[in-house]
Amino acid sequence: MRAMSASLALLALLAAGCAGNSQSGQPQVGDTRFVAGDGKMQIFAAADRRPAPSVEGPGLEGGTLSLAQYKGKVVVLNFWASWCGPCRAEAPVLKDVAAKTKAGGVEFLGVDFKDRKADALAFERTEKPGYPSIFDQPGKVALAFQGTVPPAAIPSTLIIDEQGRIAARALGAVKYTDLMDAVTKVRDE
Numbered sequence: 001m002r003a004m005s006a007s008l009a010l011l012a013l014l015a016a017g018c019a020g021n022s023q024s025g026q027p028q029v030g031d032t033r034f035v036a037g038d039g040k041m042q043i044f045a046a047a048d049r050r051p052a053p054s055v056e057g058p059g060l061e062g063g064t065l066s067l068a069q070y071k072g073k074v075v076v077l078n079f080w081a082s083w084c085g086p087c088r089a090e091a092p093v094l095k096d097v098a099a100k101t102k103a104g105g106v107e108f109l110g111v112d113f114k115d116r117k118a119d120a121l122a123f124e125r126t127e128k129p130g131y132p133s134i135f136d137q138p139g140k141v142a143l144a145f146q147g148t149v150p151p152a153a154i155p156s157t158l159i160i161d162e163q164g165r166i167a168a169r170a171l172g173a174v175k176y177t178d179l180m181d182a183v184t185k186v187r188d189e
Helices: 002-016 085-104 117-127 140-144 176-187
Strands: 056-058 064-066 074-080 106-113 133-136 156-160 166-171
Touching: 074 085, 074 176, 085 106, 085 117, 085 176, 106 140, 117 133, 133 140, 156 176, 166 176
Parallel strands: 056 133, 074 106, 106 133
Antiparallel strands: 056 064, 074 156, 156 166
């Protein structure tokens, strides 16, 4: 009975949102330090946009990735982890929007947050997102966006405009129509 209660508590945590606080980076039963969101895109007026921080890190599949590589392009930046239920749920949405907007000059970049590399690679083999991810096990990339995205808000999605400014944000798993509409609006500005 105790094991069942613990399992149900973990499932409730993952359904509401995700956060990593243990040494492995995975959530522990009873962890309530996550930031839940409804996944709705909030688009910022051009005059209110702040520059995205300059971030880079090791690519999940090797090399180094950075926002600077995408200078002059609209970039969708998604914070995710393999242990995060809502991240798994939104993965097909991100994959589909990335594929449909790539020809229009939109780039996607993932940030794998506080994860085990083997688990993250298995997630990517299963989901086949079609875009690279920074392996951010220590959470440094996420911290660079503090003030725009709470570090414990997993999943979260940002849209960076062509001028390198944060144009939109969603806390929680994004919905297809919300993401496609926001990406299209920022791209067409």
